[in-house]
Amino acid sequence: MELIRFERVEFAYGDTPVLCGLNLGVREHEVTVVVGSSGSGKTTVLRLIAGFEVPDKGRLVLGDEVVAEEGRVVRPPETRNVSMVFQDLALWPHLTVGDTLDFVLGPHLSRDERRRRTSETTTLLGLESLVHARPAQLSGGERQRLAIARALVTQPRILLMDEPLANLDPPLRLSLLDEIRRIHDRLGLTMLYVTHNPQETFILGDRAVVLREGRIEQVGSPRELYDQPRTAFVASLLGRCAIVRGALQNGQLNTAMGIIGSLDANGEDGSQVSLAIRPEDVYVSDGGAFEGRVERITCIGGSFEVELTGPGWRLSALVRAEPKPGSLLHFGIAKTAWLQK
DSSP states (O other): OEEEEEEEEEEEETTEEEEEEEEEEEETTOEEEEEOOTTSSHHHHHHHHHTSSOOSEEEEEETTEEEEETTEESSOGGGSOEEEEOTTOOOOTTSOHHHHHHHHHOTTSOHHHHHHHHHHHHHHTTOGGGTTOOGGGSOHHHHHHHHHHHHHTTOOSEEEEESTTTTSOHHHHHHHHHHHHHHHHHHTOEEEEEESOHHHHHHHOSEEEEEETTEEEEEEOHHHHHHSOSSHHHHHHTSOOEEEEEEEETTEEEESSOEEOOOOOOOOTTOEEEEEEOGGGEEEOTTOSEEEEEEEEEEOSSSEEEEEEETTEEEEEEESSOOOTTOEEEEEEOOOEEEOO
16 A cells, blocks of 8 residues: 655755655555665655645545645645654754653653653664763764654654665664664654665665656666666666666677676667666676676775776776786676666
8 A cells, every 4th residue: 555645746946846746655564765866866855745734736645535736735834744854854953852852742642741751762773771861971873863752653554765875884874774763663664764785775675666857767676676777877876886888689698798688678680779888797607607807895894896998998896806907708698787868
């Protein structure tokens, strides 16, 4: 079931268009990751759902109810049962952890109910020993947990997260990604998570939506988008790859690198075709059909990423043994992704 639905939504800041006829459905209880480069409209999607912005055209539906359309708010933000975690966290410096959660809950709940929810939420986020601490007394990870706790304590139906881990170091970011996924699975929330980071997309996402200049480029599981990107933009956004172009002839592609065969491409002979080739799909072997010169070597832990070049082309391969710079290597291609554009 789709809990959130954008129907031909257009939105602009002044004369600058941000979303261009967006049609998007978000499934209930799933983590949907919205991924794209800066300026693609990712944050605007969240702000429209939260009610901070209103569509210029089209309409936004939550459940079976239209909440905004054509420059008009139908249901105000405070009645949508939506919470948001902001990129800059926006914590109140003068309030302790406990006071922050109590303030968000508001006076309409009894004191006992506020205490119960605060206790449950701080325990869920590992903040139970820090209820009397202010943000300045918390570590980066603890401040992040407080921002999430503030969003969860109201027991929202929808949780929006706008690049909340962008400013954290990699080990802490990975730890919190696992924690966010655990919280989602325990509470069964519908979650939209905005990022430009492919790693976050793969760890969190049940589905991923790639936005480009206010339009959807592709929707699918993160693995599907990685293995079967429809465009060069999607292929490059989700991981390193080489885009190889050539002319199709009898199911083979004539490229600057040589002939690449066994293609499942629906094109006429002579048509131009593009392939995405990822480093892990290139294997170095003396019996490989192609030859390239080692241009650059990067250690990535237990293996090396090697950039191979030739006249008019370059691609990367993963190897276990470090080759010599400038040496020639034979290689083959195990898999490619045929791009529609």
